[in-house]
Amino acid sequence: MATVSTTARISAQRRGTASPPATRFDRRLGEILDHATDVFCKKGYEGASMRDLSRASGMSLAGLYYYFQSKERLLFLIQKHTFTTIVERLKARLEDVSDPEGRVRIFIFNHLEYFLSNQAAMKVLSHEDDALKNGSASEVAAIKREYYRICVGLLDELKRERGLQFSTRIAVLSLFGMMNWIYTWHNPKVDADADELARQMSDLFLRGVMNGAKTRR
Amino acid sequence: MATVSTTARISAQRRGTASPPATRFDRRLGEILDHATDVFCKKGYEGASMRDLSRASGMSLAGLYYYFQSKERLLFLIQKHTFTTIVERLKARLEDVSDPEGRVRIFIFNHLEYFLSNQAAMKVLSHEDDALKNGSASEVAAIKREYYRICVGLLDELKRERGLQFSTRIAVLSLFGMMNWIYTWHNPKVDADADELARQMSDLFLRGVMNGAKTRR
DNA sequence: ACTCGTTTCGAACGAACGTTCGAATTATCT
């Protein structure tokens, strides 16, 4: 029975970025996840029905259940894959830079670039934050916490190097707010691309955090 | 038939802030809206069932329909009231201040203070942004646009006064991001209150927007 | 051509959904 092994079966990467997935199963599952991401993005997790997903992916309603055990599990697979990928890329990119300010800029750029080229997935990740129940929720929450902690680390480096004083917590959460809010307004035809946007937000944020060392909890 | 007049019947203000509403009908509707707000906040608009709302408000399922015509109309009433109130308060507060920087600080404080003392309502407003259909959606969108334009106006004043250069659009939307994201993290037991938070975010944002006049689209 | 494991599907399940209706209850006024 395949559904039992779904969790273990899903392999490393999916999207069009690189190497075709190993098994036929993984490839097909990947396609379904991509279509489901679009539907969840448009109608929300609760608002999207299994029949919507069936229509979007061109597979029968029953056929979908060969690839995952439940609708919730499907959301989990999407969120976990998206979040894991963004963290992986971030780590790789951070290896090349040691200057604290540059590392913060990398963080922002990495986030925005992935956000803009995977808007649907990132909206699902941001918007359906608390849609998962106990088990799955905590697994995604763990990745999220790791991601958060990386950002805290980067800002603390910066603080130490420049002798700054500000509440790291507020700064990090404000930064996430700025970046994640994008999904509500970004229009590719009007707004700048990831490079330019990352530059502008980095300038705004970094200038805001530096200078006058007066903001202290 | 009362449901027909529901739209016209709802009068000025509801919550515990001041004067008790005129009619019994308005008062009762107000209570239902408050309970519904909490439920929508916890389970999301799509995720909350009319039976959930019935349970929360202590009124029978059928009884609810005496006060509004549909679940969607209910969401609309909540969003419109919340948004209208926040804009009204802002306008009143802005009358006292003429200094551009001070006016921006008022905007931020007003937003955060209302956000924190009406967390549930504001989460519903932020999170269920595109849950409404055609007619209702555009009415809420109109208020939102007005609110947005006020903020743009304040920033343009500031730019002119100090000869700054930055993309107003990006600045405004980043600011909204910072502020609206609060509903995902703010914990009254850990985090500062509205005054302190508004100060910190204002400092962060204003420092970010001033100084080096290099950020330009 | 036959077999066996993998993949897909039509049809149906019970549960929950938003909404409606007519009757019952309650408040208001003479």
Added chain:
DNA sequence: AGATAATTCGAACGTTCGTTCGAAACGAGT
């Protein structure tokens, strides 16, 4: 107290929901 209007409710409506089942169709190896 009785009459009229405002409010509340139990019960049901037709639909749609997530999920399951057994059988049909397909793929690769002999």
